[in-house]
Amino acid sequence: MFKFVVLLALVASALSASLSPAVDPEWEGFIVGGSTASAGQFPHQVSLRSSANAHFCGAFVINNRWVGSAAHCTIGRTVANTVSVVGTNSRTAGGVSHASARIVNHPSYSSATLANDISMVMAASTIAFTSLVQPITLGSATVGGGVSSTASGWGQTSHPGTAATNLQFLTKPTLTNADCRSRHSAANAARVFDNTICTFLRSGAGMCMGDSGGPLIAGGTVIGAVSWGIACAQGFPDVFARISSHRTWMINQM
Structure with a gap:
């Protein structure tokens, strides 16, 4: 059950009990204080x-065979129980489903600290591009603070609440990692690595509890994948895997 007083990491499996504060495995990156996306946005x-068509995480199209996500979303999952649905803003209807051929988690991913929280899923069939389905470029530039960025995903728009049926998005500025660490407790600041990127707008606007692994975009590129935060929008920065830091690894998997 969600707890306001604990770190809510976007995890699909229980994390190490040694972490302080405790990590809640149910925070999965929903958006609080966002807006409803339009078709094709x-x-x-x-x-x-x-395989039962239950949404568990977000991801983003890289090319016609690969999507990127967060390792905590895909660690321990099988290709038989992982399906990529593209081309719909609805969590419950529409879109095109692609079975998985491979799941590749970053070899240095840590379930204890969420370091290197990045993964890739290879579709078993070609992803056809349309006005509703397009790849996004992997960001190569190191993004600093004060850059306008947009996160998108399905899920609770308040807590307690229910997952949003339609895709939500929220635009917020990035932080420098030093600023991000200063806004977290010492224990949580230690989980803000050089290869992560943070965002913060205000209390009441941020990530919350099904879209871990979803994209953070800026300048037409994906610069982050939703990793962890203190839910829901309680006034602390949200943390993403920094794509530019993992870009070479991601390209090498393809």
Whole structure:
């Protein structure tokens, strides 16, 4: 159950009990204080679903065979129970489903600290590009603070609440990592690595509890994948895997 007083990491499996404060495995990156996306506004958006069509995480289209996500979303999952749905803003209807051929988690991913929280899923069939389905470029530039960025995903728009049926988005500025660390407790600041990127707008606007692994975009590129935060929008920065730091690894997997 969600707790306001604990770090809510976007995890699909229980994390190490040694972390302080405790990590809640149910915070999965929903958006509080966002807006409803229009059709085709985020054509790179992917819904990762189980074989029973249950949404569990977000992702983004890289090319016609690969999508990117967060390792905590895909660690321990099988290709038989991981489906990429593209071309829809609805969490429950529409879109094109692609079975998985491979799941590649970053070899240095840590479930204890969420370091290197990045993964890739290879579709078993070609992803056809349309006005509703398009790849997004992997960001190569190191993004500093004060850059306008947009996160998108499905989920609770308040807590307690229910997952949003339609895709939500929120535009917020990036922070320098030093600023991000200063806004977190010492224990949580230690999880803000050089290869992560943070965003913060205000209390009441941020990530919350099904879209971990979803994209953070700026300048037409994806610069982050939703990793962890203190839910929901309680006045602390949200943390993403920094794509520019992992770009070479991601390209090498393809």
